[in-house]
Amino acid sequence: MACAIVCGESSPSHITLFRCLNRTLDSIKDNIAHIFANILGCQANTDANARNFRGEDLLPFTFEHFIKQWGEDNHLSAQDWLSEKKNAGNDQDPHAVFNVLDQMLKDSLERLRTMRESISVAKIGFLGCTPKANYSEHMDIVRGLSVDGKLGSAFWLRRKMIKKGIIPDVSTHNYLLNGLCKAGDLEMANWLIREMLEMGPSPNCATYNTFIKGYCLLDNVDKALYVFSTMGNNGIRPNIITCNILVHALCKKGLVENAKKLLEEILDDDDDDDKTDSGIITLTTLMDGYFKNGNMIQALSLWVDIQRNTEVDVVAYNVLIHGFCLSRQMNFAYGYLCEMTKRGLLPDVFTYNTLISVLCKEGKFEEACNIYGIMPRMGITPDEVSYKIIIQGLCISGDVVTAHEFLLSMLEKLMVPEPLVWNSIIDCHGRYGDLSNAVFVKDQMSAFGVQPNAYTYNALIHAQVKGGNIIDALSLEKEMLLSGLSPDVVTYNLLIGGACNLGHIEFAIELYHKMLRIGLDPDIFTYTELIRGNCKIGNIKEAEKVLVRIQASSLPIDHVPFQILFKKYCKMREPDRACDIYQKWLARRNMSCSL
Known part of the structure; x- marks a missing residue:
């Protein structure tokens, strides 16, 4: 019987066995076709443009199409395989047909394994091209979300990238860290840096500067200094920006001498190209700290160093003028104002606001208004701070009429002041018993889209109580509650x-x-x-x-x-x-x- 089969003779039993063999091979073909259709179909859905796959090319995919792509040498049929055995003698094992079937199945599976490995290599190459472009876009999206404060979405996208084996670069992590520090979530920021140290990318100096600034924003200078001390342990060298952040934080707390020591420590080791430009920022911050502490000698000594070693800018002059204004030495303040103008440095709005502020504190409102009048002639437009200083000063002195005129000037220039400015005028009207104008300003405030707060109503209640109108005062309390404000x-x-x-x-x-x-x-x-x-x-x-x-x-x-x-x-x-x-x-x- 075995000989008959090998020689291709036909008998009912032989035909039945041969058909069974062909059905088995057809089943293998269908399974292979289904597997490759799924593989290529999923890959085409992932990125059809990358390999120019089209949906209509994949729909009629069959095993024969696949075999045709791989060449005729890979085609398998029972007749071709058995034809290799035509010379077998009649003395073969009677169970040879089953050995033949077993060997055919093994060869089919081996070819299937080889072809699947080849397809896998092609698939890896296919996926390896597209992520580089896509992941670059993803990192840009993470940065944009971090800037917008949408940290939940940014971290979700970061996790998705890491699961696909792509770790965002250090710049993207710095954006995430900056967003966390601005939100005040320093615990999460600390976790992110630890993960960067363990998994990558390695933190750089900008990473630590952002983290240090986050602690400084929360007024936690001790933690900021601790982070600064760990930079060297992780192979990161502090730069002048690190120094600027810490010096500003220390001077803000009045620790000027500590800031000076830190400045000397970092500047001695810093060899950046922008050391000179960054150094003047640090020295100016330190000089401002000495002025605020009342140490004029040290402040002026730093001013001499700044003039000797760097090119003085407007900010340095502003700090100097502000320092003399703090000590009420207005002659020196005006003198340096003239000096900076002679050197070709035009005063900015901060310069004039400093002068207006100290003049209002001294009650010299006429002189403050003169400075305000000079600003437009010098090409400087008064900002909201300028108006706020003058209006508050005038209200404190009781000149509510002039203060109201400045308020109208702001509104004409499309500057809508903050509630504090409105409340100052309302309170001043109320203190002088002018209830009608106080209520008018409150209504005007609402008309310009500024919501009255508790202080607004308290000022109106005070005015009503002072006028003996307790019933009207109680009605204002009810109005507060209706407005969603709690007394x-x-x-x-x-x-x-x-x-x-x-x-x-x-x-x-x-x-x-x-x-x-x-x-x-x-x-x-x-x-x-x-x-x-x-x-x-x-x-x-x-x-x-x-x-x-x-x-x-x-x-x-x-x-x-x-x-x-x-x-x-x-x-x-x-x-x-x-x-x-x-x-x-x-x-x-x-x-x-x-x-």
């Missing part, structure tokens, strides 16, 4: 004071209990107003109970509550009780002094 302790102190001034002590006590119900803690001003109100209507015993309550609390207490009771007893011609109150005040004062 604070100042709000209720004003209302309680207004009720006490009108002799409505019961209503004042009701407001006091309302404070407690909503979770506000009364302060010394609250109790002082209650003492004043009780004394005004003659409830002297209730006033003394309030005083005892203050003394039993941990609130700091001044002389005012004692003074109110002392004066009341004096008016009642009760010197003994007045003397007793005086003795209590002395005991309280001595206790405070001993602490």
Whole structure:
């Protein structure tokens, strides 16, 4: 029977076996076709443009198409394989047909393995080309998301890249780190740097500078200095930018001498090309620190060094002028203003704002307004800070009319001031009893899209209380609640004071209990107003109970509550009780002094 099969003779049993063999091979063909169709189909969906695969080319894919691509030498058929055995004799093993089938299956699987390996190599090459372009775009997206503060999405995309075996470069990690530091999430930033040290890419100096600046923004200079000390351990050399960040943070805390030592340490080791330009930034920061500490000699010594070693810029002159303004030496400030102009350095808006600020603090508003008038002629447009300084100064001095004129000037120049400016004018109108203008400014504030805050309403309530309009003041409290604002302790102190001034002590006590119900803690001003109100209507015993309550609390207490009771007893011609109150005040004062 074996001989008959090998020689190609036909018999019913032989034909049945031969058909079974062909069906087996057809099944193998179908499985191979299905496997390769899936492989190539998925790859084409991943990036069809990379290898010019088209969907219509893949749909009719069959095993014969695949065989045709790989060449006729790889084609397998039962007849061709068996034809190699035509010379076999009739003395073969009767089970040779099964050995033939087994060998055919082995050869088919071996060819399948070889072809799949070849396809895998092609697939790797196919995928290896596209990610380089795509991952570059992905890193740009991560950077953009980090700048926009969308850190969750940025880290999600970073994880996806790492899972595909691509680690973003150090610049991309620095963007992520900067976003975390701006958000104040220094714990996550610390984790990111540790992961960079373990997995890569290695942190560079910019990485550590960003991390140090993050701690400085949170006013945690100790942590910033610790990070600075670890840079050398990780093979990173600090540069002048590192120095600038730390010197600024140390000077801000008044540690100018420490900043100077750090400056000397880093500048001695720094050999960057931009050392001179960066050095003037650090020296200027240090000079500003000495000025703020009142150390004029050291500050001027640094000024001499700056002039000798570097080219002085506008910022250095601004620091110098600001230093003389702090010490109220306006003659020197004006002198250096002229000197910088002679050297071809035009003063900027910061220069003029410095002069306007110190003049307003000294009450020289006419001179401040003159400086403001000079700015446009020098080509400098006053900014919001310029207006804010002048308006606040004028409101403090009580010149609300001029302050309102400056506000209108801002609005004409399409500058919408912050709530503090509006509130200053509202408060000034209220202090002088001009309720109509105070309300008008508040309405104008809302019309320009600036939402009134608690201070706005407190200023209006104060104006209403001062005018004796307690009902209108209470309506403002309700308006606050409707606007989504929560009244604070100042709000209720004003209302309680207004009720006490009108002799409505019961209503004042009701407001006091309302404070407690909503979770506000009364302060010394609250109790002082209650003492004043009780004394005004003659409830002297209730006033003394309030005083005892203050003394039993941990609130700091001044002389005012004692003074109110002392004066009341004096008016009642009760010197003994007045003397007793005086003795209590002395005991309280001595206790405070001993602490």
